[in-house]
Amino acid sequence: MNTLKTAFCAGTLLMAGFLPNLAMAHWSLNNEASTLSFVTTKAEHVAEVHTFDLLSGEIADDGAVSVTVELASVNTLIPIRNERMQAMLFETNLFPEATIEATIDLDTLAAMPAGGSETMQLNFSLSMRDISRSYTADVMITRLDEALVATTLKPIVVTAVDFGLQTGVEALREVAGLPSISRAVPVSFTVLFDQGH
Numbered sequence: 001m002n003t004l005k006t007a008f009c010a011g012t013l014l015m016a017g018f019l020p021n022l023a024m025a026h027w028s029l030n031n032e033a034s035t036l037s038f039v040t041t042k043a044e045h046v047a048e049v050h051t052f053d054l055l056s057g058e059i060a061d062d063g064a065v066s067v068t069v070e071l072a073s074v075n076t077l078i079p080i081r082n083e084r085m086q087a088m089l090f091e092t093n094l095f096p097e098a099t100i101e102a103t104i105d106l107d108t109l110a111a112m113p114a115g116g117s118e119t120m121q122l123n124f125s126l127s128m129r130d131i132s133r134s135y136t137a138d139v140m141i142t143r144l145d146e147a148l149v150a151t152t153l154k155p156i157v158v159t160a161v162d163f164g165l166q167t168g169v170e171a172l173r174e175v176a177g178l179p180s181i182s183r184a185v186p187v188s189f190t191v192l193f194d195q196g197h
Contacts (some may be wrong), residue, residue, distance in 0.1 A: 027059035027193035029067060034191040041182040044148040050076045059193055067100040089168035112143040128163045148193045155186030179190060
């Protein structure tokens, strides 16, 4: 009986020491395993999916999440359209980055077993062109052995007017000779953070 009690106490102490270590670990965004995409609609019915190919970020010890999006990495699969978006829409020479900031509960993540998932509402801010807006996303958090994956369960709708992008959208429409380009776009992401100590 004493042996069982000793083993239980030792296990409890081990877990008590292990969970804080997980919570205190440093998490870095893995760009190769992460995706940030958005959908545009032109000429009323033609929808296309685009991505940003360069993301970086981290989760700090206090649960603060920060992600930086290199706007010049916009990828529409058409080089001239990439260049037009960079110059006419995002003006990457003046505003090269967008940033996403949020806070998550690291204690919840630390208690999550490898392979476990949890659905949560994540409040975050998106900053672009010196303008910041707040959003709420429904995300699925999955804990792997040495990584954490966050995936949107529903797209987040971002509108051009919220970031002063409507003039750029109109310029793109004119140069492409299109009757219309949507000013509201659904945005989705899957981001993977690797764990380090």
